[in-house]
Amino acid sequence: EPEVTQTPSHQVTQMGQEVILRCVPISNHLYFYWYRQILGQKVEFLVSFYNNEISEKSEIFDDQFSVERPDGSNFTLKIRSTKLEDSAMYFCASSDRASISNTGELFFGEGSRLTVL
Amino acid sequence: SQKIEQNSEALNIQEGKTATLTCNYTNYSPAYLQWYRQDPGRGPVFLLLIRENEKEKRKERLKVTFDTTLKQSLFHITASQPADSATYLCAPPTPPSGSARQLTFGSGTQLTVLP
Numbered sequence: 001e002p003e004v005t006q007t008p009s010h011q012v013t014q015m016g017q018e019v020i021l022r023c024v025p026i027s028n029h030l031y032f033y034w035y036r037q038i039l040g041q042k043v044e045f046l047v048s049f050y051n052n053e054i055s056e057k058s059e060i061f062d063d064q065f066s067v068e069r070p071d072g073s074n075f076t077l078k079i080r081s082t083k084l085e086d087s088a089m090y091f092c093a094s095s096d097r098a099s100i101s102n103t104g105e106l107f108f109g110e111g112s113r114l115t116v117l
Numbered sequence: 118s119q120k121i122e123q124n125s126e127a128l129n130i131q132e133g134k135t136a137t138l139t140c141n142y143t144n145y146s147p148a149y150l151q152w153y154r155q156d157p158g159r160g161p162v163f164l165l166l167i168r169e170n171e172k173e174k175r176k177e178r179l180k181v182t183f184d185t186t187l188k189q190s191l192f193h194i195t196a197s198q199p200a201d202s203a204t205y206l207c208a209p210p211t212p213p214s215g216s217a218r219q220l221t222f223g224s225g226t227q228l229t230v231l232p
Contacts, residue, residue, distance in 0.1 A: 004160075043161060043222040045211065056219050091160050105151060106220065108160030
């Protein structure tokens with residue numbers, strides 16, 4: 001069964017360092033997302049991406065964050081200068097549909113745990 | 118402001134019984150609602166989607182209802198098994214636009230099925 005894969009599974013970094021989290025969405029999906037979950041808290045939306053541009057972003061997704069689809073398969077989340085509060089599990093998801101009249105479920109990866117020291 | 122609330126943080130039930138989890142939302146009317154399962158340290162897994170014009174949706178031992186008058190969705194697992202133990206997340210689209218491109222997850226109900 002096709003799945004969303006994420007790397008690395010765990011990354012430890014020093015505050016102020018740049019981090020790139022990588023995702024390979026399901027191959028025929030067109031809509032890509034990043035969510036995050038701070039330990040013990042809710043899964044929170046960060047950003048959605050379609051047709052090579054950001055569709056929506058939350059207020060968490062500030063100028064420190066960026067997303068890119070550098071080639072036909074990868075989807076990346078970059079945090080430019082990490083802060084302690086960026087420590088969380090970051091989930092990539094993809095979907096083949098996103099219209100309100102034809103809603104598709106999200107397929108999540110297993111997550112990348114980011115620890116900022 | 119809009120809110121999504123799941124009834125309790127933790128629910129323990131005996132194997133074989135029916136588990137009922139509640140999701141309440143206030144101050145908006147989502148066109149649909151999704152339910153996900155999340156195991157510790159893993160990503161959410163989609164279970165069911167119910168639209169506002171559907172009263173009930175079933176999939177194997179799972180049943181979801183959607184009461185737009187009460188602004189509530191109920192999620193039932195019948196004949197529960199220890200393998201059903203997980204956190205269950207309610208996820209309507211984010212208000213106010215209700216865009217499908219952004220889900221708001223509830224805090225989840227941690228279900229434990231005791232053998």
